[in-house]
Amino acid sequence: MIEFESIILNNSQFKELCREEINSNAFLFETTDKVFLTNFSYCFAKFLLCERENKPCGICESCKKVSLLSHSDLIIYPQTHKNILVEDIKNLIDNIYLAPLESNKKVFILNNFSSSTIQAQNKLLKILEEPPKNTYIILNVTNTNKVLPTVLSRCKKIRLVPLSDNEISLAISNFDNKNKIIEIASGNLTNAISYSSDKNFIKIYNNCLKTLQEMSDSKLLIKYSSMLLEKKEDINIILIIFESFFRDILLIRLKKEELTKNKEILNYLKEISSEYTSSSVDLIIKKIYDIEKQLEYNCNATFLVDNLLLYILEVKYLCKKE
Ligand SMILES: [Zn+2]
Structure with missing residues (x-):
């Protein structure tokens, strides 16, 4: 089933795409927001296959x-594995030359295409060079760097812009703490849904705030680090929350308060902001990016959280001295 269909059908980027003339047989949609990406492509398939005005x-x-x-003329890959394999593309090639079964068009959606093998991408290339009439291929991609340039150049590329807070709000309308989730998710539907279904989200959120308010000495580091990181997998959300808080702290320091996201706790963040200079907050945000990268290489979560907290303390200490 298409999830969040009404939100996507009313999305301004989707509507704009539907107004344009269809002058390509291959489309590439890109965003890291996987739920939005897949369902956006399903809605576009609905547009392509619709029989009326x-x-x-x-x-x-x-x-x-x-x-x-x-719909039998909408074919979605991968069909057996998590990622697109050469077998999927073989299946697509066998299928694409057969006449449609219930409409006059055929639509092929390739999910998770940026994780597909080079062999699979190369195999698809032949079809992209000369796709049969009335067939459409949609590639869903989270990272265009992992797509062959020759494939990229044959597609109409559309980078999906993050959803608005209003759209996210509609998607998670039944959840408690909706506003806090919207603030941290910043337009990413996949994250918003994952936070809403995570019972720990609010606890971690409050603990992140508490750490920034109270942690004043490196002797307390272990206490706050173990309070924050009850489960190793929570590190991703801890980093996202800290990043969001420090972005707002930076905006407060730069006197651009109107652009802040975390409105519900703005007064607390204002108090915290008095302890930092804007350049030091910038350093902390960069440190968070660094740690996110290290996480990709499976660094130890406890070590990384300790490292971040220590860095925050050092920066704060240096700001005091200035
Ligand atoms: Zn229709």
Whole structure:
């Protein structure tokens, strides 16, 4: 089923795409927001396959079937594994030359395409060079750097812009602490859903704030580090929350308060901001990026959190001396 369909159908970027003339058979959609990405492409398939005016009409047989992802002319890959394999592309090539079954078009969606093998991408290239009439190939990509330039150059590329806070709000309307989730998710639907279903989100959020308010001495570092990191997998969300807080602290220091995200705790962040200079906050944000990178190389989570807290303390100490 298409998730969050009504949000995507009303999304300004989606509407704009549907107004444009379709002059390509291959599309590449890019964003790191996987839930938004997949469902955006399903909605676009609905538009392509719709049989009436004002596409996607939402009422024709074709629209109804695409909404349920049960249209026989909409084929979605990968079919067996997590990533696209050469077998998937072979299957696509066998399929693309067969006539459509219930409409006059065929749409192929390739999810997770940036994780596909080079062999699979090369195999797809031949079809992209000369796609049969009335067939459309949609590549969903989280990172274009992992896509062959020859593939990229044959697609109409569309980078999806993050959703608005309003759109995220509609997606998670039934959850407690909605505003805090919206602030931290900053337009990323995948993250917003993951925070809403994580019972620990609010606890971690409050602990991050508490750490910034109270931690004043390196002797207390272990206490705050173990309070923050109860489970190793929480490190991702801890980093995202700290990054969001420090961005706002930086904006406060730069007297651009109107641009801050975390409005519910703005007064606390203002108090905290008095302990830092703007250049030192900038350093902390860079440190968070560094740690996010180290995390990709499977560095120890406890070590990384300790490291971040120690860095924050050092920076704060230097600011005091200035
Ligand atoms: Zn329709």
